[in-house]
Amino acid sequence: xxxxxxxxxDSSAILKIILxxxxxxxxxxxxxxxxxxxxxxxxxxxxxxxxxxxxxxxIVGTYYMxxxxxxxxxxxxxxxxxxxxxxxxxGVASAMCEHSIDHAKSAGFRGMQFNxxxxxxxxxxxxxxxxxxxxxxxxxxxxxxxxxGYVDAFIMFRAL
Numbered sequence: 001x002x003x004x005x006x007x008x009x010d011s012s013a014i015l016k017i018i019l020x021x022x023x024x025x026x027x028x029x030x031x032x033x034x035x036x037x038x039x040x041x042x043x044x045x046x047x048x049x050x051x052x053x054x055x056x057x058x059i060v061g062t063y064y065m066x067x068x069x070x071x072x073x074x075x076x077x078x079x080x081x082x083x084x085x086x087x088x089x090x091g092v093a094s095a096m097c098e099h100s101i102d103h104a105k106s107a108g109f110r111g112m113q114f115n116x117x118x119x120x121x122x123x124x125x126x127x128x129x130x131x132x133x134x135x136x137x138x139x140x141x142x143x144x145x146x147x148x149g150y151v152d153a154f155i156m157f158r159a160l
Contacts, residue, residue, distance in 0.1 A: 001053055001054065001055045001060075001091070001092065001095050002053070002054045002055075003051055003052070003053050003054070003095060003096060003099045004051065004052060004054065005049065005050070005051055005052075006044060006050040006051055006052045006062065008044075010052050010059060010062075011040050011044070013052070013058075013059035014040065014043060014044070014050075014052065014059065014062050015036055015039060015040055016084070017059070017061070017062055017082050017083070017084045018039055018040075018043055018062065018082050019034075019036065019039055020085070021082050022034055022039060024146060025144075025145070025146030026118065026120070026121070026145055026146055026147070027118050027121045027124070028080070029116055029143070030042065032146070043062070043064060043080070044064070045064075045066075047066050047067075048064040048065065048066040049064065049065045049066070049103075050062065050063070050064045051063050051064070051065075051096070051099065051100075051103075053083075053087075053092050053095060053096055053099075055087070055090075055092070058084075059084070060083065060084045060086070060087035060090075060092050061081070061082065061083040061084060061087060061092040061093065061095075061096050062081075062082055062096075063079055063080060063081040063082070063096045063099075063100055064079060064080050065077050065078070065079045065100055065103065065104060065107075066078055066079075067109075068113050068115070075108070075109060075110045075111070076109060076110065076111045076112065076113050077104045077107070077109040077111075077112050077113070078112070078113055078114065078115060079100050079104075079112065079114070081093060081096050081097070081100075081124075083096075093123075093124075093127055094127065094130075094131075097127060097128070097131050098131070100112070101131065101158075101160065104160055105160050109160055110159065110160055111157060111158065111159045111160055112133070112157070112158050112160060113155065113156070113157045114128065114133065114154075114155065114156040114157075115155060116139070116142070116143070116153045116154075116155070117135075117153060117154040117155070117156050118143045118145065118151060118153055118154075119138075119143075119151050119152040119153060119154060120145060120148055120151050125154070125156075128156050128158075131158065132158045133156040133157060133158040134156065134157060134158070135154045135155070135156055136155050136156065136157045137154065137155035138152050138153075138154055138155075139152060139153040139154070139155070140152055
């Protein structure tokens with residue numbers, strides 16, 4: 001698997017990964033009715049570095065990285081990750097997490113924070129914990145899950 005910076009030409013493949021996730025309303029605080037244009041503008045915004053994971057010449061995952069805050073908080077980064085349904089359970093998310101940690105370190109970030117990890121997203125929570133992230137805060141009932149109602153969201157952090 002190769003992880004590389006995303007290019008404009010990757011937009012269609014990225015949309016095939018991110019739109020279904022946004023539409024489910026289960027893990028991201030994005031309007032499930034978001035347009036394709038708004039979705040790609042969000043994921044590949046100028047405030048982010050966006051990457052794609054490629055296996056067998058197919059984009060199977062994508063992530064972005066950005067400073068979590070400005071000013072005195074710009075040394076902590078934030079990321080969002082998604083894996084294609086067809087690649088779930090094949091190590092794509094692990095590879096992207098490892099890549100993002102290495103990239104964040106080389107970019108001078110001192111920590112990585114996930115601001116809003118939905119508590120029902122057990123696979124992601126388990127993965128982040130495997131890579132040294134800890135739940136440092138809980139937002140009770142903060143996420144209106146499409147099928148489970150109001151569930152908690154976690155803030156997860158890892159020093160770099």
